Amino acid sequence: MNMAIGMNDRSRLRTLRLGAGLGLSLLLAQLVGCATSGGTSESIEARPASAPARQPVTHGQYRVRSGDTLYSIASRHGWDWRALAERNAIPAPYTIRVGQVIRFSGSGPVVPMAASGSTASAPVTTTRATRSPVTAPATMQPSGAATVSSAGWTWPANGQLIALFSSNSSLNKGIDIAGEMGQPVVAASAGNVVYAGSGLRGYGELVIIKHSDTYVSAYGHNRRLLVREGQQVKAGQTIAEMGATGTDRVKLHFEIRRQGKPVDPLQYLPRR
Structure with a gap:
C-alpha cells in the first residue's frame, strides 16, 4: 500500500540518524504493502501531502461493523470525522455501535478529509459489540509472545493470524494479527525506536524499531x-x-525489513 508522509513528520524525520547504510526517510518511503483484511489487499492511492483533499462521498450510507471507528469510516469515504459526526447527530464521545447506519447524504456543508491523513485530533471511538473470534485457515496458527526464536525474535502480540506475507509487490508486506482493543503490542526484538506517530497514511498509529544496521520492524494500527x-x-x-x-x-x-526490503516475519518468529 502506498502512502504519503506528512510535512511535519518529513522535517522531523530528516533529523534522525540511523547509522551507516540506511536512512529513516528512505525506510519510511519503502514501507509499502500495509495491512490486509481477511487476506485481501487494501489499496490507498499515493498522493503528495500538498495534493487536493479527496472528494467526500455525498450519497448512500454505511452500516457499522465490528472494529470500525468514526475516524476510520470518515477517512475511507473522504470525510472529516467532525463533519460526519454532525451529519449523523453523533454526540461526544462519538461512540458508534455495530449495525448503526452512517449516512453520507443530507443537508449542510461537507468538510473533506485533510490530504495529509493525520489522525492527531481524531477521537478514539469504538463499536459497542463483542467481535466473534476469527476462524483462520488451518495453515494459520495462533501467535504468542512468550517464546524467543534462535534469531532473537518474539511474537509482537497474542492473537490469530488473519493475513500472511506476500512477495507480490501489490499485496501484504507483513502479517496481520487479530486481537482485542487495547491489548499489549510488544517489541519483537531489542532495539531503538526511530519513529512513533501517525504521519504515514494507511498505517495509523505506527512504531518503527531499528534493531541493527540490517533489520527494522514496524507495528501499525x-x-x-x-x-x-x-x-x-x-x-x-x-x-x-x-x-x-x-x-x-x-x-x-x-513487518520486518532486511536492509530496507520486506521479508516474511514467519521466517524469523518462533514456531508455534
Whole structure:
C-alpha cells in the first residue's frame, strides 16, 4: 500500500540518524504493502501531502461493523470525522455501535478529509459489540509472545493470524494479527525506536524499531503508543496498545525489513 508522509513528520524525520547504510526517510518511503483484511489487499492511492483533499462521498450510507471507528469510516469515504459526526447527530464521545447506519447524504456543508491523513485530533471511538473470534485457515496458527526464536525474535502480540506475507509487490508486506482493543503490542526484538506517530497514511498509529544496521520492524494500527522516538526497548517490552487506527478492524500489522526490503516475519518468529 502506498502512502504519503506528512510535512511535519518529513522535517522531523530528516533529523534522525540511523547509522551507516540506511536512512529513516528512505525506510519510511519503502514501507509499502500495509495491512490486509481477511487476506485481501487494501489499496490507498499515493498522493503528495500538498495534493487536493479527496472528494467526500455525498450519497448512500454505511452500516457499522465490528472494529470500525468514526475516524476510520470518515477517512475511507473522504470525510472529516467532525463533519460526519454532525451529519449523523453523533454526540461526544462519538461512540458508534455495530449495525448503526452512517449516512453520507443530507443537508449542510461537507468538510473533506485533510490530504495529509493525520489522525492527531481524531477521537478514539469504538463499536459497542463483542467481535466473534476469527476462524483462520488451518495453515494459520495462533501467535504468542512468550517464546524467543534462535534469531532473537518474539511474537509482537497474542492473537490469530488473519493475513500472511506476500512477495507480490501489490499485496501484504507483513502479517496481520487479530486481537482485542487495547491489548499489549510488544517489541519483537531489542532495539531503538526511530519513529512513533501517525504521519504515514494507511498505517495509523505506527512504531518503527531499528534493531541493527540490517533489520527494522514496524507495528501499525495501534490505539495508543507507549514509547517515544529515541527510546531503547527490550524484546517483549510493551510498546503500544492494539487498535484500529487507519484500518477497518482491530488488528496489528507487523513487518520486518532486511536492509530496507520486506521479508516474511514467519521466517524469523518462533514456531508455534
